[in-house]
Amino acid sequence: DADVTQTPRNRITKTGKRIMLECSQTKGHDRMYWYRQDPGLGLRLIYYSFDVKDINKGEISDGYSVSRQAQAKFSLSLESAIPNQTALYFCATSDNSGRLNEQYFGPGTRLTVT
């Protein structure tokens, strides 16, 4: 079984709809992240969380919100989806041991906003 899972894997939605992407992990890591990937732009950090009570904005948080429901779960919401939020979204985790920054990614969610 995968250590980091994301649901849904693919989603097509309409402009203005609210959508939630979910991430779960069994790695026991404290730190979780949401990225989006666009062609030619690489991965960009949306939000990150270092523990259940900690939420931090990344470089492109506008239009997004997150919830860290438990150590193992980190959800990303688009309150009112717009077409330029069409992208591939990845969740990632890392521990807080000596090997900082090594991140483990989920399989991704391909989101299309029409």
Place this chain on the structure above:
Amino acid sequence: RKEVEQDPGPFNVPEGATVAFNCTYSNSASQSFFWYRQDCRKEPKLLMSVYSSGNEDGRFTAQLNRASQYISLLIRDSKLSDSATYLCVVSYTGTASKLTFGTGTRLQVTL
């Protein structure tokens, strides 16, 4: 200027060839360096960390040049299975566990 810059390629090489990728970074305070591999439409996976003294893992060798602010990845004896996009990744002082990704260099190994 992008914080992490890579030649997007593609690099088309025959099986068995040696290929090298470079990556430059703009922030001299960069602290940690990595190469990740990403297969088409899949998640990135850590290939190797890059240490100041350079490091090797099988057919893969990574080098860091802090003075010139670039890192490199050398792949020897290329295999068809090495075909992927290679992402250069750095983290900066004061932003522990936050990574900045390059846009990737695509490698295609052919028969």
